[in-house]
Each structure stands twice: as structure tokens, then as C-alpha cells.
Amino acid sequence: MLSLKNVYIFQASIGIFTNAFLFLFHIFTIHQDHRPKPTDVTTCHLAFVHIVMLLTALDILSADIFKSLNFPNDLKCKAWLYLSRVMRGLSICTTCLLSVIQVITISPSTFFLSRFKHKFTNYISDTFFCFWSLNLSSNSYMIIYTVANSNMTNLFNINKFCSLSSMNPIIMELFLTVALSQNVFFVGLMLLSSAYMVIFLSSHQRRSDYLHSRRVFPRTSPAKRATQTVLLLVSFFVIMYCLDIIMSSVSTILGKYDPVVLDVQRLVGNVYATVSPLVLISSDKRIVGILQSMLDMASILTSR
Structure with missing residues (x-):
């Protein structure tokens, strides 16, 4: 029977692979397109953040870093936890x-908001700059209060390596x-946009039903497919975010390092980062077409 840690490593590996594929695809798309779509740039940024x-959440990676790098343990803890918190904040903002x-x-x-429809591409880099500045500054206290584990009793353990000092x-x-x-602001904005x-x-469904009653069979528009995809992502994110808050509260109440609680919390906290690229890949006709072509080519080569 697989342990929670093995399940978590498998989950993180799948997430890293799919996000890397999504990231490289959008990098190529942005490079080829002189005026890339805001959704392509945003999806590329989201994949990079995830x-x-x-990577920062992998136990096996953090263990290797703590053992191999010749840096003070406090510095390793500060960098690891600070980067982890910044990336989680950027995930919320980018979604x-x-x-x-x-x-x-x-x-x-x-x-x-329609006045921004043709101008949003010009603002996208400024928006990312604001997101990075906000999260780098709001999590800066981690640099001050994160320390390596020691024999001191006034520490809140985060994992077996690092703690937060009082x-x-x-x-x-x-x-x-x-x-x-x-978090409330960005999650609230997600809920408003979802509504x-x-x-x-x-409204679109009512119009489609009306056309259907007149024996017209419209295809699902790209805008509707994209809207359904984003709505699915946002809904899934909010659910996982609420579960993550519950698990974090349990960990805080315990007030000490519990490997089981930590592994479950990480499984829940990183489900969105693992599932979101799968949703985005399966809903993008360009990527589906490329994958289908690769499968057709592989079947031709194997049949020879």
C-alpha cells in the first residue's frame, strides 16, 4: 500500500509534467503570435507558477536541498517557505x-468592462508586475520569522526542517x-466573475434552445467553451481553497509537526495545481489537435 508521501510525490510529478507541457506550448504560441491573446499569456504565467x-512543495526536493546545499539552515528555510507562499498567492491572483x-x-x-477588451493585452505585463509586487511584499514577514528547527519550545513547526518563531x-x-x-478580495472577485x-x-442556453426549437442546430461557440473551462477552473479552485483552509486550521490547532496532517494538507493544497493544466489542455482545440496528430503518427510508425 502506497504511503501518503508516495501518493503526493506522484501527484506533484504529474502536475509538474503537465504544467511544463502547457507552459512550453504557450511560450511557443506567444513567440509565434505578434499579438498574443491575454488568455494565452495568463495561462502561461499560471503554468509557470504551478x-x-x-517543486518547492516536494518533500524529496526539499530534503535534497537541505542536505546538499552549503547554506545556513535558516537561509534555506527562509527561501523555501517564502517562495512557496509567494507562488500560492500568485496562483490565486492569476486564476x-x-x-x-x-x-x-x-x-x-x-x-x-468592454472598453478594456481590445486594450487588455497592453496592461497584462503591468498586471503581473502588480501581482508579483503584492505577493513578494505581503509574504516578506516569512523571511524574518522563519527559522530552522531547533530545541526551542516557542516555535510553530511547519515541517521537519522549518518553523516559525514567535x-x-x-x-x-x-x-x-x-x-x-x-485572499478574500481575489476569491470574492472570482465568485463575482463566476456569477x-x-x-x-x-442566457446563451436559452437562445440555443430557441434556435433548436426552430430546427437550427448551432455549434458550441469558442467563447462558450472557454467560459465553461474558466468557470470549471474557478469553481474547482474555490472548493480546494476552502478544503485547504480547513486542513491549515487543523494543523494550526495541533500546533506541532504531524507528518500525516502535513501530507494530507499538501495533497489538498496542490490538487488544483495538478488538475488545472489537465482541464486547460483538454479544452484547448489547438493542443488536442497536436496530441491527436502525434498519436496518429505513432500509430502509423508502429503499424509498419
């Missing part, structure tokens, strides 16, 4: 951005408030 996030872009894309000309209650509440406000997309899909 690759780094899964939110993907949902907002889709809302702008499907919005009619009368909608107030801090002033006022400072702790301040950082927690900032982090919670940031708009549900309304759009319902």
Missing part, C-alpha cells in the same frame, strides 16, 4: 485574472489581516 509551487479576462471577453459592448501578537494579527484581506459567467451561459 511548476515552481509544486482570478483568468476569470476576469473571460468576463471581459464575453461581455457585450454595453458592459462597462512574534508580537499585534504584528501577527496585522500580517494575518493583510493575507486574509488579499456573471453563469448568467451568460444561462
Whole structure:
């Protein structure tokens, strides 16, 4: 029977491979296209964030780093935990951005956000800069309060290598408030955009039913397929995010390093990073066409 750690390593490996494939595909697409779509750039950024996030979370990787690198243990802990938290924040921000872009894309000309429809590509780099600046600054306290495990009793264990040292209650509440406000804002924006997309899909379905009653059989539009994909991603993210909060609360209540709780928390916390590229790949006709061509070529070569 596989242990939770082995399951987690398998999950992370699948996620890294699929995100790397998605990242390379969109890098090639952006390079070929003189005016890449905002969704392509955003998906590329999301895949990169998830690759780094899964790499930093791998127990086997962190263990090798802690044993092989000739850096002080405190420095290793600070870099590892800081990068991990920044990537998780960027995952939330980028998923939110993907949902907002889709809302702008499907919005009619009368909608107030439609003015950004043809200009959003010009703002995408500025948006990423703001996301990185926000997450690098809001998680900066990790650099100060993260330490390597020691015999001190006033530490909150994160894993078998690193802990958080005790801090002033006022400072702790301040950082927690900032982090919670940031997450609530982006998750709330996701929910609002999801509600708009549900309304759009319902309206589109009513029009399709009307055409169907008149014996017209319309195909599913690319906008509708893209909207369904983003809506699925956002819904799945919100569910996994809520489960991750529950598991983090359990870990905080225990107040000590528990390998089982930690492994389950990481499984839940990284499900979205593993599943999202599979959803994006399966819903992209360009990628499906390439994979189908590769399968056809392989079948021809094997039949000879």
C-alpha cells in the first residue's frame, strides 16, 4: 500500500509534467503570435507558477536541498517557505485574472468592462508586475520569522526542517489581516466573475434552445467553451481553497509537526495545481489537435 508521501510525490510529478507541457506550448504560441491573446499569456504565467509551487512543495526536493546545499539552515528555510507562499498567492491572483479576462471577453459592448477588451493585452505585463509586487511584499514577514528547527519550545513547526518563531501578537494579527484581506478580495472577485459567467451561459442556453426549437442546430461557440473551462477552473479552485483552509486550521490547532496532517494538507493544497493544466489542455482545440496528430503518427510508425 502506497504511503501518503508516495501518493503526493506522484501527484506533484504529474502536475509538474503537465504544467511544463502547457507552459512550453504557450511560450511557443506567444513567440509565434505578434499579438498574443491575454488568455494565452495568463495561462502561461499560471503554468509557470504551478511548476515552481509544486517543486518547492516536494518533500524529496526539499530534503535534497537541505542536505546538499552549503547554506545556513535558516537561509534555506527562509527561501523555501517564502517562495512557496509567494507562488500560492500568485496562483490565486492569476486564476482570478483568468476569470476576469473571460468576463471581459464575453461581455457585450454595453458592459462597462468592454472598453478594456481590445486594450487588455497592453496592461497584462503591468498586471503581473502588480501581482508579483503584492505577493513578494505581503509574504516578506516569512523571511524574518522563519527559522530552522531547533530545541526551542516557542516555535510553530511547519515541517521537519522549518518553523516559525514567535512574534508580537499585534504584528501577527496585522500580517494575518493583510493575507486574509488579499485572499478574500481575489476569491470574492472570482465568485463575482463566476456569477456573471453563469448568467451568460444561462442566457446563451436559452437562445440555443430557441434556435433548436426552430430546427437550427448551432455549434458550441469558442467563447462558450472557454467560459465553461474558466468557470470549471474557478469553481474547482474555490472548493480546494476552502478544503485547504480547513486542513491549515487543523494543523494550526495541533500546533506541532504531524507528518500525516502535513501530507494530507499538501495533497489538498496542490490538487488544483495538478488538475488545472489537465482541464486547460483538454479544452484547448489547438493542443488536442497536436496530441491527436502525434498519436496518429505513432500509430502509423508502429503499424509498419
